[in-house]
Amino acid sequence: MENPDSDIKGEIMKKSGAVMKILSIFESGLFIKILSVFITGLWIAGIILANIYVILPALILLCAEVIVLYINKDNLEEIFRGDSSVIVEDERTQLINEKAATMTLGVLIASIIYAGIIIVALRNNYPQFTEIGYTLFVIAFFCFILYFSSRAYYTRKY
Amino acid sequence: MKNKLKVFRAMHDITQEELGKELGVTRQTIIAIEKEKYDPSLILAFKMARFFNVQIEDIFSYKD
Numbered sequence: 709m710e711n712p713d714s715d716i717k718g719e720i721m722k723k724s725g726a727v728m729k730i731l732s733i734f735e736s737g738l739f740i741k742i743l744s745v746f747i748t749g750l751w752i753a754g755i756i757l758a759n760i761y762v763i764l765p766a767l768i769l770l771c772a773e774v775i776v777l778y779i780n781k782d783n784l785e786e787i788f789r790g791d792s793s794v795i796v797e798d799e800r801t802q803l804i805n806e807k808a809a810t811m812t813l814g815v816l817i818a819s820i821i822y823a824g825i826i827i828v829a830l831r832n833n834y835p836q837f838t839e840i841g842y843t844l845f846v847i848a849f850f851c852f853i854l855y856f857s858s859r860a861y862y863t864r865k866y
Numbered sequence: 867m868k869n870k871l872k873v874f875r876a877m878h879d880i881t882q883e884e885l886g887k888e889l890g891v892t893r894q895t896i897i898a899i900e901k902e903k904y905d906p907s908l909i910l911a912f913k914m915a916r917f918f919n920v921q922i923e924d925i926f927s928y929k930d
Contacts, residue, residue: 798891799907800898 740780743773813855821847868927869919872900874918 750766753759777784785797827834827841873894875885882896887892889910898904906914915922 798895799910800895800904801892803904 737780737783737786740773740776747773775810801856813851817848817851820844820851822849867902867905867924870925871896871914873902873923874914874920878918880923885917888917894909 724748727826747766747769750762750769754766756761824841824844826846829835831838875882880888882893882900886893886896890913890923895904899906903914907912911922914925918925
Protein backbone atom coordinates (compact mmCIF):
# COMPACT_ATOMS: atom_id res chain seq x y z
CA MET A 709 0.00 0.00 0.00
CA GLU A 710 1.27 3.47 -0.85
CA ASN A 711 2.19 5.91 1.88
CA PRO A 712 -0.09 9.03 1.69
CA ASP A 713 2.71 11.14 3.19
CA SER A 714 5.05 10.32 0.31
CA ASP A 715 2.26 11.17 -2.15
CA ILE A 716 1.86 14.62 -0.58
CA LYS A 717 5.64 15.09 -0.54
CA GLY A 718 5.84 14.10 -4.18
CA GLU A 719 3.06 16.53 -5.04
CA ILE A 720 4.81 19.36 -3.18
CA MET A 721 8.10 18.53 -4.91
CA LYS A 722 6.37 18.56 -8.29
CA LYS A 723 4.75 21.93 -7.54
CA SER A 724 7.94 23.48 -6.20
CA GLY A 725 9.73 22.18 -9.30
CA ALA A 726 7.20 23.95 -11.48
CA VAL A 727 7.56 27.15 -9.42
CA MET A 728 11.35 26.92 -9.75
CA LYS A 729 11.00 26.48 -13.51
CA ILE A 730 8.78 29.58 -13.73
CA LEU A 731 11.23 31.52 -11.55
CA SER A 732 14.15 30.45 -13.73
CA ILE A 733 12.26 31.67 -16.81
CA PHE A 734 11.84 35.04 -15.05
CA GLU A 735 15.48 35.13 -13.98
CA SER A 736 16.91 34.18 -17.37
CA GLY A 737 15.02 37.03 -18.98
CA LEU A 738 13.25 34.62 -21.31
CA PHE A 739 9.90 35.91 -20.04
CA ILE A 740 10.86 39.50 -20.91
CA LYS A 741 12.03 38.45 -24.36
CA ILE A 742 8.84 36.48 -25.09
CA LEU A 743 6.70 39.34 -23.76
CA SER A 744 8.60 41.88 -25.91
CA VAL A 745 8.13 39.79 -29.07
CA PHE A 746 4.44 39.23 -28.27
CA ILE A 747 3.82 42.96 -27.66
CA THR A 748 5.66 43.90 -30.86
CA GLY A 749 3.51 41.39 -32.72
CA LEU A 750 0.37 42.91 -31.21
CA TRP A 751 1.45 46.43 -32.24
CA ILE A 752 2.14 45.30 -35.79
CA ALA A 753 -1.19 43.45 -35.93
CA GLY A 754 -2.91 46.54 -34.51
CA ILE A 755 -1.45 48.75 -37.23
CA ILE A 756 -2.36 46.30 -39.99
CA LEU A 757 -5.87 45.54 -38.73
CA ALA A 758 -6.53 49.08 -37.38
CA ASN A 759 -8.39 47.48 -34.50
CA ILE A 760 -8.71 48.99 -31.02
CA TYR A 761 -9.15 45.50 -29.48
CA VAL A 762 -5.64 44.60 -30.62
CA ILE A 763 -4.04 47.91 -29.68
CA LEU A 764 -5.62 48.02 -26.22
CA PRO A 765 -4.12 44.73 -24.93
CA ALA A 766 -0.82 45.78 -26.52
CA LEU A 767 -0.94 49.00 -24.52
CA ILE A 768 -1.84 47.19 -21.28
CA LEU A 769 0.89 44.59 -21.84
CA LEU A 770 3.36 47.35 -22.63
CA CYS A 771 2.60 48.98 -19.26
CA ALA A 772 3.10 45.57 -17.59
CA GLU A 773 6.37 45.11 -19.45
CA VAL A 774 7.64 48.51 -18.37
CA ILE A 775 7.06 47.42 -14.75
CA VAL A 776 8.86 44.09 -15.36
CA LEU A 777 11.73 45.93 -17.09
CA TYR A 778 11.97 48.38 -14.18
CA ILE A 779 12.19 45.48 -11.71
CA ASN A 780 14.96 43.88 -13.82
CA LYS A 781 16.67 47.17 -14.70
CA ASP A 782 20.04 46.06 -13.32
CA ASN A 783 20.40 43.04 -15.62
CA LEU A 784 18.67 44.31 -18.74
CA GLU A 785 21.95 44.59 -20.59
CA GLU A 786 22.73 40.93 -19.87
CA ILE A 787 19.23 39.82 -20.89
CA PHE A 788 19.26 41.51 -24.28
CA ARG A 789 22.95 41.00 -25.04
CA GLY A 790 22.50 37.43 -26.27
CA ASP A 791 25.78 35.51 -26.50
CA SER A 792 27.73 36.83 -23.51
CA SER A 793 31.08 35.48 -24.81
CA VAL A 794 31.00 37.95 -27.72
CA ILE A 795 31.74 41.52 -26.69
CA VAL A 796 29.66 43.84 -28.81
CA GLU A 797 29.46 46.87 -26.56
CA ASP A 798 32.07 48.47 -24.33
CA GLU A 799 32.91 51.93 -22.96
CA ARG A 800 34.03 53.23 -26.38
CA THR A 801 30.82 52.17 -28.10
CA GLN A 802 28.89 53.72 -25.22
CA LEU A 803 30.73 57.01 -25.77
CA ILE A 804 30.00 56.81 -29.50
CA ASN A 805 26.31 56.13 -28.75
CA GLU A 806 26.15 59.09 -26.35
CA LYS A 807 27.70 61.46 -28.86
CA ALA A 808 25.50 60.20 -31.70
CA ALA A 809 22.38 60.45 -29.50
CA THR A 810 23.16 64.03 -28.46
CA MET A 811 23.76 65.10 -32.04
CA THR A 812 20.63 63.31 -33.26
CA LEU A 813 18.54 64.99 -30.57
CA GLY A 814 19.93 68.42 -31.40
CA VAL A 815 19.36 68.05 -35.15
CA LEU A 816 15.91 66.53 -34.62
CA ILE A 817 14.69 69.29 -32.27
CA ALA A 818 16.10 72.03 -34.52
CA SER A 819 14.47 70.45 -37.59
CA ILE A 820 11.12 70.11 -35.81
CA ILE A 821 11.18 73.71 -34.61
CA TYR A 822 12.20 75.13 -38.02
CA ALA A 823 9.59 73.00 -39.83
CA GLY A 824 6.99 74.21 -37.32
CA ILE A 825 8.02 77.85 -37.83
CA ILE A 826 7.83 77.52 -41.62
CA ILE A 827 4.41 75.86 -41.52
CA VAL A 828 2.97 78.39 -39.05
CA ALA A 829 4.51 81.31 -40.97
CA LEU A 830 2.73 80.13 -44.11
CA ARG A 831 -0.66 79.90 -42.36
CA ASN A 832 -2.23 82.48 -44.70
CA ASN A 833 -1.26 80.50 -47.79
CA TYR A 834 -1.74 76.99 -46.40
CA PRO A 835 -4.17 77.21 -43.46
CA GLN A 836 -4.88 73.46 -43.62
CA PHE A 837 -1.35 72.68 -42.34
CA THR A 838 -1.26 75.15 -39.43
CA GLU A 839 -2.26 72.52 -36.86
CA ILE A 840 0.65 70.35 -37.95
CA GLY A 841 2.96 73.30 -37.21
CA TYR A 842 1.60 73.67 -33.67
CA THR A 843 1.83 69.89 -33.18
CA LEU A 844 5.51 70.08 -34.13
CA PHE A 845 6.02 72.83 -31.51
CA VAL A 846 4.38 70.62 -28.87
CA ILE A 847 6.60 67.67 -29.86
CA ALA A 848 9.70 69.88 -29.63
CA PHE A 849 8.54 71.12 -26.23
CA PHE A 850 8.09 67.54 -24.95
CA CYS A 851 11.54 66.63 -26.31
CA PHE A 852 13.00 69.54 -24.30
CA ILE A 853 11.12 68.47 -21.16
CA LEU A 854 12.32 64.88 -21.57
CA TYR A 855 15.90 65.98 -22.23
CA PHE A 856 16.11 68.32 -19.25
CA SER A 857 14.40 65.90 -16.86
CA SER A 858 16.76 63.05 -17.86
CA ARG A 859 19.67 65.50 -17.57
CA ALA A 860 18.54 66.43 -14.06
CA TYR A 861 18.24 62.73 -13.18
CA TYR A 862 21.77 61.89 -14.38
CA THR A 863 23.21 65.06 -12.81
CA ARG A 864 21.89 63.86 -9.46
CA LYS A 865 23.12 60.32 -10.14
CA TYR A 866 26.70 61.27 -11.05
CA MET B 867 47.47 61.06 -23.77
CA LYS B 868 50.34 58.92 -24.98
CA ASN B 869 50.53 55.19 -24.42
CA LYS B 870 52.79 52.19 -24.95
CA LEU B 871 50.04 49.63 -25.28
CA LYS B 872 51.35 48.29 -28.57
CA VAL B 873 54.78 47.79 -27.04
CA PHE B 874 53.39 45.94 -24.02
CA ARG B 875 51.18 43.85 -26.26
CA ALA B 876 54.17 42.91 -28.41
CA MET B 877 56.22 42.09 -25.31
CA HIS B 878 53.51 39.71 -24.12
CA ASP B 879 52.95 38.38 -27.64
CA ILE B 880 49.21 38.86 -27.50
CA THR B 881 46.86 39.91 -30.29
CA GLN B 882 44.44 42.82 -30.13
CA GLU B 883 41.55 40.37 -30.18
CA GLU B 884 42.94 38.37 -27.27
CA LEU B 885 43.70 41.48 -25.23
CA GLY B 886 40.22 42.81 -25.90
CA LYS B 887 38.70 39.55 -24.72
CA GLU B 888 40.82 39.58 -21.57
CA LEU B 889 39.82 43.16 -20.75
CA GLY B 890 36.18 42.83 -21.80
CA VAL B 891 36.35 45.30 -24.68
CA THR B 892 36.18 45.03 -28.46
CA ARG B 893 39.20 44.77 -30.77
CA GLN B 894 38.21 48.16 -32.22
CA THR B 895 38.65 49.74 -28.78
CA ILE B 896 42.17 48.30 -28.47
CA ILE B 897 42.97 49.64 -31.97
CA ALA B 898 41.59 53.09 -31.06
CA ILE B 899 43.66 53.19 -27.84
CA GLU B 900 46.84 52.12 -29.64
CA LYS B 901 46.30 54.80 -32.28
CA GLU B 902 45.71 57.29 -29.41
CA LYS B 903 42.32 58.18 -30.83
CA TYR B 904 40.54 57.12 -27.67
CA ASP B 905 41.54 57.54 -24.03
CA PRO B 906 40.37 54.60 -21.94
CA SER B 907 38.45 54.98 -18.69
CA LEU B 908 40.33 54.75 -15.43
CA ILE B 909 38.87 51.28 -14.84
CA LEU B 910 40.09 50.01 -18.22
CA ALA B 911 43.50 51.60 -17.67
CA PHE B 912 43.77 49.82 -14.31
CA LYS B 913 42.68 46.56 -15.93
CA MET B 914 45.42 46.95 -18.54
CA ALA B 915 48.06 47.75 -15.95
CA ARG B 916 46.99 44.76 -13.87
CA PHE B 917 46.98 42.49 -16.94
CA PHE B 918 50.56 43.48 -17.90
CA ASN B 919 51.57 43.53 -14.22
CA VAL B 920 52.87 47.12 -14.36
CA GLN B 921 51.86 50.57 -13.08
CA ILE B 922 49.38 52.68 -15.06
CA GLU B 923 52.13 55.29 -15.58
CA ASP B 924 54.25 52.65 -17.33
CA ILE B 925 51.63 52.32 -20.04
CA PHE B 926 50.07 55.80 -20.12
CA SER B 927 51.68 59.20 -19.90
CA TYR B 928 50.00 62.57 -19.88
CA LYS B 929 51.59 65.65 -21.42
CA ASP B 930 50.04 69.14 -21.71
